[in-house]
Amino acid sequence: MKTLEWNTLFGEGARRIQASTIRELLKLTQRPGVLSFAGGLPAPELFPKEEAAHKAAAILKEKGEVALQYGPTEGYFPLRAWIADWLGVSPEEVLITTGSQQALDLLGKVFLDEESPVLLEAPSYMGAIQAFRAYGPRFLTVPAGEKGPDLDALEEVLKRERPRFLYLIPSFQNPSGGLIPLKARERLLEMIMEGGLVVVEDDAYRELYFGDGRLPSLFELSREAGYPGVVYLSSFSKILSPGLRVAFAVAHLEAILKLTQAKQGVDLHTPVLNQMLVHALVQEDFPERLERIRATYRAKAKAMLEALDREMPEGVRYTRPQGGMFVWMELPQGLSAEALFREAIAQDVAFVPGGPFFAGGGGENTLRLSYATLGPEGIAEGVRRLAKALKGLLALA
Numbered sequence: 349m350k351t352l353e354w355n356t357l358f359g360e361g362a363r364r365i366q367a368s369t370i371r372e373l374l375k376l377t378q379r380p381g382v383l384s385f386a387g388g389l390p391a392p393e394l395f396p397k398e399e400a401a402h403k404a405a406a407i408l409k410e411k412g413e414v415a416l417q418y419g420p421t422e423g424y425f426p427l428r429a430w431i432a433d434w435l436g437v438s439p440e441e442v443l444i445t446t447g448s449q450q451a452l453d454l455l456g457k458v459f460l461d462e463e464s465p466v467l468l469e470a471p472s473y474m475g476a477i478q479a480f481r482a483y484g485p486r487f488l489t490v491p492a493g494e495k496g497p498d499l500d501a502l503e504e505v506l507k508r509e510r511p512r513f514l515y516l517i518p519s520f521q522n523p524s525g526g527l528i529p530l531k532a533r534e535r536l537l538e539m540i541m542e543g544g545l546v547v548v549e550d551d552a553y554r555e556l557y558f559g560d561g562r563l564p565s566l567f568e569l570s571r572e573a574g575y576p577g578v579v580y581l582s583s584f585s586k587i588l589s590p591g592l593r594v595a596f597a598v599a600h601l602e603a604i605l606k607l608t609q610a611k612q613g614v615d616l617h618t619p620v621l622n623q624m625l626v627h628a629l630v631q632e633d634f635p636e637r638l639e640r641i642r643a644t645y646r647a648k649a650k651a652m653l654e655a656l657d658r659e660m661p662e663g664v665r666y667t668r669p670q671g672g673m674f675v676w677m678e679l680p681q682g683l684s685a686e687a688l689f690r691e692a693i694a695q696d697v698a699f700v701p702g703g704p705f706f707a708g709g710g711g712e713n714t715l716r717l718s719y720a721t722l723g724p725e726g727i728a729e730g731v732r733r734l735a736k737a738l739k740g741l742l743a744l745a
């Protein structure tokens with residue numbers, strides 16, 4: 349067969365998308381017998397399997413001509429209206445997206461040009477970095493920890509630069525688990541308002557709080573202050589099902605209109621049946637469902653922290669999350685999380701090395717552990733194996 353030099357045929361944007369070494373490594377986590385703390389995969393025991401089977405059948409039977417037809421790009425109106433009611437906005441300000449991941453890509457399309465500055469926390473969500481990178485922006489980063497981004501560092505950056513937007517995950521950040529305290533949210537908003545800047549608030553984990561961690565979102569604070577510059581993203585992935593791919597963006601009408609136009613060219617609309625199913629599922633015992641989810645993750649986080657406290661050697665630091673799905677770990681300086689990954693996979697346990705979460709590089713000694721997927725016993729055993737791998741690596745160092 350004739351050969352083609354595919355790489356010379358792809359466009360600039362496509363050439364920026366690179367195979368991630370991490371994704372290659374993560375393929376190893378699929379091996380049978382591996383206990384994985386790697387993917388942020390919601391607990392399968394929380395999926396509403398029975399209710400979904402029942403409701404999907406009813407939707408197809410009673411409203412099949414809507415469910416199986418093309419739908420509006422903005423989304424299935426009753427679902428938009430339900431979300432609007434939940435968040436106290438108007439339905440026109442809500443755009444249904446095919447996962448928040450799609451919203452991130454649409455935001456890149458709408459706001460970013462080549463070399464335009466975009467500000468992220470370091471570390472930040474790898475999927476957002478990947479989505480934005482395709483548009484060739486210049487990443488500006490500020491260090492972030494358990495209390496969110498370093499606001500003094502952020503202030504310094506904003507003196508020099510005017511990012512097209514700031515991408516922030518204020519509640520139970522992926523990967524760090526960080527939660528920006530209320531006072532810091534207020535200060536952050538002041539800075540944003542002063543600069544007339546746009547913030548993308550990715551709030552995928554907000555409902556997964558364990559104690560009193562449900563703080564007002566930047567979006568809510570901005571509305572109270574009469575400021576239109578916060579684009580709010582959330583998703584049904586962590587509170588119903590990630591496989592349905594139903595999420596939403598909420599923003600000022602002009603921003604929603606532009607995002608809707610961008611979405612038209614991508615997939616016309618999010619699958620109508622999935623939107624109708626989500627709408628049907630949230631009608632019944634939704635608050636109780638959220639309580640069950642919180643209780644489940646609270647118990648899993650506790651199991652992981654107890655195991656870490658028991659097993660981890662000196663010099664390893666890790667966060668104590670107040671919500672969300674992740675523990676963020678720092679190995680002693682000079683120790684590589686990728687090297688640990690190789691040791692760990694030999695012990696049949698996996699996690700995500702932290703490096704790729706840093707858009708500007710660094711973080712080689714960090715890693716993310718997700719407690720969302722395994723049960724308490726799997727978590728305890730996984731941590732035992734991880735500690736064994738780490739002790740092995742420390743003995744070599």
Ligand SMILES: Cc1ncc(COP(=O)(O)O)c(C=O)c1O
Nearest residue numbers: 447448449473522552583585595
């Ligand atoms: C911070 C954050 N944003 C967005 C997403 C993507 O979510 P979705 O399933 O809605 O595309 C994830 C998924 O893990 C995430 O952690």
